[in-house]
Amino acid sequence: DIQMTQSPSSLSASLGGRVTITCKASQDINKYIAWYQHKPGKGPRLLIHYTSTLQPGIPSRFSGSGSGRDYSFSIRSLEPEDIATYFCLQYDILWTFGGGTKLEIK
Amino acid sequence: QVQLQQPGAELVKPGASVKMSCKASGYTFTSYWINWVKQRPGQGLEWIGDIYPGRGITNYNEKFKSKATLTLDTSSSTAYMQLSSLTSEDSAVYYCSRRGAGTMDYWGQGTSVIVSS
Numbered sequence: 001d002i003q004m005t006q007s008p009s010s011l012s013a014s015l016g017g018r019v020t021i022t023c024k025a026s027q028d029i030n031k032y033i034a035w036y037q038h039k040p041g042k043g044p045r046l047l048i049h050y051t052s053t054l055q056p057g058i059p060s061r062f063s064g065s066g067s068g069r070d071y072s073f074s075i076r077s078l079e080p081e082d083i084a085t086y087f088c089l090q091y092d093i094l095w096t097f098g099g100g101t102k103l104e105i106k
Numbered sequence: 107q108v109q110l111q112q113p114g115a116e117l118v119k120p121g122a123s124v125k126m127s128c129k130a131s132g133y134t135f136t137s138y139w140i141n142w143v144k145q146r147p148g149q150g151l152e153w154i155g156d157i158y159p160g161r162g163i164t165n166y167n168e169k170f171k172s173k174a175t176l177t178l179d180t181s182s183s184t185a186y187m188q189l190s191s192l193t194s195e196d197s198a199v200y201y202c203s204r205r206g207a208g209t210m211d212y213w214g215q216g217t218s219v220i221v222s223s
Contacts, residue, residue, distance in 0.1 A: 034209040043110070043201060043213030050208065087151065091209045094167070095141070095153035 002026050004090055006098030014106045018076040021101045023088035025069045032092035035064055035073045038085045038100075048073065080105060108132040110202050110214035117220045118192055125188040126217045128202030135183035136160040139205035142176065142187045145216075146198040156205065157185060192221045 003026040013019045023033065031051040036044040046055050048064040051071060061076045075082055083105055088098035111129040118124045128140060142154040155166035157176040164176050173196070175188045189196055200217050203210035 032208070041215065043203070043215045044210075045213075046207070046209065046211050049211075053207075055207070055211070089151075089209060095210075097143075097151040097153075099150045 002029065002090055002093055002096045004088055004096050004098040006088055006101060008101060009099060010102040010104070012104045012106050013078055015078050015080065017078050018074060019078065019103060020072055020074045021086055021088075022070070022072045023066075023090075023098045025071070025090055028068050029071075029090045029092040031067060032090060033064070033066070033071045034089045034091065035062075036087050036089065037082075038087065039083075044087070075103075078105065108204065108212045110204060110212055112200075112202060112214035112217045114215075115218040115220065117222065119223055120193060120221055122192055123188055123190045124192060124219055125186055126200060126219070128185040128187075128214055130183045130185070130204070133204075136180060140176075140185040141203045141205060141210055142174065142185075143201045143203060143210075144170075144198050145201065146195075151201075154187070154200075159183075159185070189219070192219075194221055197221045 005024045034049040035047050038044040047058050047062050052064045064073045085100045085102045087100040090096050109131045116124050136159045139156045139158050141156040144152045153167050154170045154174050155176055157164045159178050177186045197220055201213050203213040
């Protein structure tokens with residue numbers, strides 16, 4: 001089974017700032033990674049798939065990159081509505097989720 | 107717009123079973139796989155299995171093969187998941203999601219299952 005190690009588990013950043021979250025796979029996942037935003041009481045929202053492809057309607061201040069086993073997700077120009085938990089999902093072989101990153105605003 | 111509607115909560119007794127629903131709308135139900143995902147409080151997400159409404163094909167995570175059963179009612183565009191022999195370890199939020207863009211593109215709001223006597 002593929003394991004996904006996501007870090008950090010939580011972080012705090014200032015409005016207007018930039019944050020980066022990483023996911024490391026236990027093997028090459030061929031760029032089949034997606035990133036989600038999850039707010040309490042709601043279903044997760046797909047932001048990015050295939051490493052860096054933005055879903056329609058998602059602002060360009062969200063971005064993703066990576067290859068092989070190492071992937072990252074960034075948000076620039078943080079806004080109050082970005083407070084949420086973010087997680088990665090590999091879908092190269094079956095489905096494995098990262099542990100999640102809880103983002104707070106300073 | 108694509109929507110997956112799930113009931114908010116189910117309270118069930120230990121040892122019993124529960125069958126939860128996921129009603130799809132806004133797209134052709136038979137053209138997209140439906141996934142089911144578990145999230146225990148304070149823990150990460152786990153994939154349980156998926157089902158293809160076009161043919162009724164199912165795949166299960168080995169861990170959940172004896173716990174979960176996925177079924178469909180295509181006439182109402184609804185997917186179901188039944189969990190059997192419930193214990194406290196099954197208390198969790200269960201999400202359904204659609205497979206689109208190769209990944210899980212739309213999600214329901216989740217059903218909170220509470221196993222308690």
